[in-house]
Amino acid sequence: VKRVTTHTLAKMKAAGEKISMLTAYDFSFARIIDGAGIDVILVGDSASNVMAGHETTLPITLDQMIYHAQSVIRGAKRCLVVVDLPFGAYQSNSEIALASAVRIMKETGAHAVKMEGGEEVVDSIKKIVSAGIPVMGHLGLTPQSIYKFGTYAVRAKEDDEANKLRKDVLLLQEAGCFSIVLEKIPASLAKEVTESLYIPTIGIGAGRYCDGQVLVMHDMLGINTEFKPKFLRQYLNIFEQATTAVQHYISDVQSGNFPNEQEQY
Ligand code: KIV
Ligand code: NA
Numbered sequence: 716v717k718r719v720t721t722h723t724l725a726k727m728k729a730a731g732e733k734i735s736m737l738t739a740y741d742f743s744f745a746r747i748i749d750g751a752g753i754d755v756i757l758v759g760d761s762a763s764n765v766m767a768g769h770e771t772t773l774p775i776t777l778d779q780m781i782y783h784a785q786s787v788i789r790g791a792k793r794c795l796v797v798v799d800l801p802f803g804a805y806q807s808n809s810e811i812a813l814a815s816a817v818r819i820m821k822e823t824g825a826h827a828v829k830m831e832g833g834e835e836v837v838d839s840i841k842k843i844v845s846a847g848i849p850v851m852g853h854l855g856l857t858p859q860s861i862y863k864f865g866t867y868a869v870r871a872k873e874d875d876e877a878n879k880l881r882k883d884v885l886l887l888q889e890a891g892c893f894s895i896v897l898e899k900i901p902a903s904l905a906k907e908v909t910e911s912l913y914i915p916t917i918g919i920g921a922g923r924y925c926d927g928q929v930l931v932m933h934d935m936l937g938i939n940t941e942f943k944p945k946f947l948r949q950y951l952n953i954f955e956q957a958t959t960a961v962q963h964y965i966s967d968v969q970s971g972n973f974p975n976e977q978e979q980y
Contacts, residue, residue: 784798857898938953
């Protein structure tokens with residue numbers, strides 16, 4: 716199979732083909748998602764929430780991200796695999812940022828890294844890109860800055876924040892990002908900035924005009940049931956189905972129905 720690369724994504728934008736991206740954090744789900752034909756798997760720092768049960772993405776460490784990425788890479792044969800640089804592994808120090816990105820590339824075999832922020836992280840992006848490592852940007856709602864924002868509400872609704880975003884997307888493109896995630900911003904703003912760029916935008920809660928879409932796997936499969944924002948389309952309800960299956964198993968064990976004659980040696 717031919718591997719999806721950052722160049723494939725550039726060609727897709729040029730051809731008007733939409734890019735599909737989902738998160739994954741382990742081997743088994745990476746196999747399912749890659750096998751289904753996804754373009755990009757993001758090993759998101761949302762692992763902090765959906766895998767580890769933390770309230771925010773801040774606690775996850777670089778070592779933990781590397782463990783998740785190593786597992787995903789073993790299951791992903793065709794898609795591009797992008798790994799989030801976690802909080803504390805790149806902010807305001809481009810030497811540390813490069814060292815973190817190099818660790819991810821060397822220890823996991825992933826194909827690119829992602830980092831949150833605009834102007835504040837441009838120096839780090841340039842340094843990582845000049846080392847030959849592809850970088851995906853992330854603007855709008857950036858969960859690593861949740862304590863600065865104070866809420867998970869829609870970003871860039873006011874002019875000053877929208878204007879900063881308009882400038883930031885161009886700075887990221889100039890710094891060499893191959894793509895930018897736009898999280899939870901008005902669809903009209905996402906449309907405008909998508910049209911202002913030659914690199915593809917990937918939206919989450921950013922409307923239909925982005926060049927691609929991303930969702931957190933646990934949200935779209937209904938593994939997570941507490942998180943139901945307007946932008947989320949839920950394709951399965953694994954939480955309910957798995958609960959029912961486990962209840963059947965418990966009652967089969969309790970009643971002596973499991974295992975039966977055929978299920979023993
Ligand atoms: O960590 C994550 O899952 C993300 C996506 C929501 C873009 O950054
Ligand atoms: Na993330």
